[in-house]
Amino acid sequence: MIHQQSFSDLRHKYRQGQLSPVDVTRSALQHAERVASLTNAFALLDADRALAAARRSERRWRDGLPVGDLDGMPMTAEDCFSLVLAEDNKSSILLTGDAELRNVAVSKGCEVHGVIWVTDEIHNRSLLASVKLAQCLEAWLNDPLVRLPVAHLNTRLRLLSKK
Numbered sequence: 001m002i003h004q005q006s007f008s009d010l011r012h013k014y015r016q017g018q019l020s021p022v023d024v025t026r027s028a029l030q031h032a033e034r035v036a037s038l039t040n041a042f043a044l045l046d047a048d049r050a051l052a053a054a055r056r057s058e059r060r061w062r063d064g065l066p067v068g069d070l071d072g073m074p075m076t077a078e079d080c081f082s083l084v085l086a087e088d089n090k091s092s093i094l095l096t097g098d099a100e101l102r103n104v105a106v107s108k109g110c111e112v113h114g115v116i117w118v119t120d121e122i123h124n125r126s127l128l129a130s131v132k133l134a135q136c137l138e139a140w141l142n143d144p145l146v147r148l149p150v151a152h153l154n155t156r157l158r159l160l161s162k163k
Contacts, residue, residue: 003028003074007100014061014072021061021072025054028074039145070104086110097148116152123160134160 003024005013013019029047036042057072066072079101086094087108094105094112105112119137122128128136134157140146141153 001027001031003031007069007073007104010073011066011069014066017062021054021057022051024072024074025050073100075101083108083110086112114148116148116156119156123156130160 002019005024010019010024014021029045029050032042032045036045054072057066060066060071079096079098082094082096083101083105086092086105087110090109092111094101094110095115095118096102096105096112097114102112102114119133123130123133137153137157137160140148141150141157
């Protein structure tokens, strides 16, 4: 899926005219529709507004005038909102598994962690019994819709089983 390329690859292809924000937006919308049918993950998919914004971005890239590094990048409203809040409130932590969002946030001086960090914090603060936390990690490990690093989950499971 073309929308899952790294932001740096997309920026390069936009500059070269090899790909456009409209192409990427169409790919992201198709993927979102498939995911939504399985998970009910989106309250609203506004394809018309997304494509209109992509066309504006496409013109800016064609004219050599993109509005910053995120112009035309496939981000949800939640990602954008989270980034702005984390940037505005330096004592906050942005929680994301999205590598590109993580990179952008770190470059803006935000503290960023993933969901596995949350499980580490739960464990370190003894907020949940180790056996229950291990059950949660095993459920993630066995869920085909969860895309967490298997090696990290297995490491945590081994540590929890020693307790």
